[in-house]
Amino acid sequence: MELNQGLIYTNSNCVGCHRCISGCPVLGANVSVKTENGNHIYVDNDKCLHCGRCLTNCHHNAREFRDDTSRFLTDLKRGEPISLLVAPSFLDNGSNDDERKRAVIKNIISMAHELGMTIVSEGIETERELEYMKDLNSDFAQGYLFDKPLTRDEFEKRLIQRYYPLNA
Numbered sequence: 001m002e003l004n005q006g007l008i009y010t011n012s013n014c015v016g017c018h019r020c021i022s023g024c025p026v027l028g029a030n031v032s033v034k035t036e037n038g039n040h041i042y043v044d045n046d047k048c049l050h051c052g053r054c055l056t057n058c059h060h061n062a063r064e065f066r067d068d069t070s071r072f073l074t075d076l077k078r079g080e081p082i083s084l085l086v087a088p089s090f091l092d093n094g095s096n097d098d099e100r101k102r103a104v105i106k107n108i109i110s111m112a113h114e115l116g117m118t119i120v121s122e123g124i125e126t127e128r129e130l131e132y133m134k135d136l137n138s139d140f141a142q143g144y145l146f147d148k149p150l151t152r153d154e155f156e157k158r159l160i161q162r163y164y165p166l167n168a
């Protein structure tokens with residue numbers, strides 16, 4: 001398990017209040033660690049979906065994004081496959097009446113497609129959110145609308161049983 005080395009991490013402001021855990025869509029993405037400064041909640045990089053929810057939920061400025069720009073530019077130059085994750089906060093709780101926000105997301109997605117990137121919509125919970133992102137040409141979507149977090153074995157079983165609709 002690799003803790004706190006990924007794109008989203010916990011800094012030394014953490015007071016162990018657990019707000020990040022209660023709002024996280026992934027079981028086990030937050031791990032409690034005893035440090036000399038008390039209990040800190042670190043991020044398990046293997047499980048975290050980088051949805052960004054804990055950045056809003058944390059009231060102690062203890063969650064941060066690691067600047068990954070240079071790696072992004074290197075991967076882009078090399079033609080490596082890159083996915084752009086659109087976090088739920090962009091969806092404005094499913095509201096689609098903010099045309100300026102919609103225009104910004106649409107243009108980001110269009111530019112990302114032109115650069116050969118794949119768009120993944122994270123944290124989709126309602127049909128309305130799904131339609132919103134489909135309309136903006138998102139390639140993939142993930143979230144509770146489809147299923148709760150599963151183990152690999154459970155997920156494979158459901159795939160074999162054709163549990164998921166093909167064109168969701």
Ligand code: SF4
Binds near residue numbers: 062
């Ligand atoms: S990261 Fe923030 S929300 Fe999570 S336990 Fe630490 S202070 Fe609380």
Ligand code: SF4
Binds near residue numbers: 026030049050052053
């Ligand atoms: S970024 Fe999302 S998935 Fe990762 S720890 Fe925070 S709330 Fe959980």
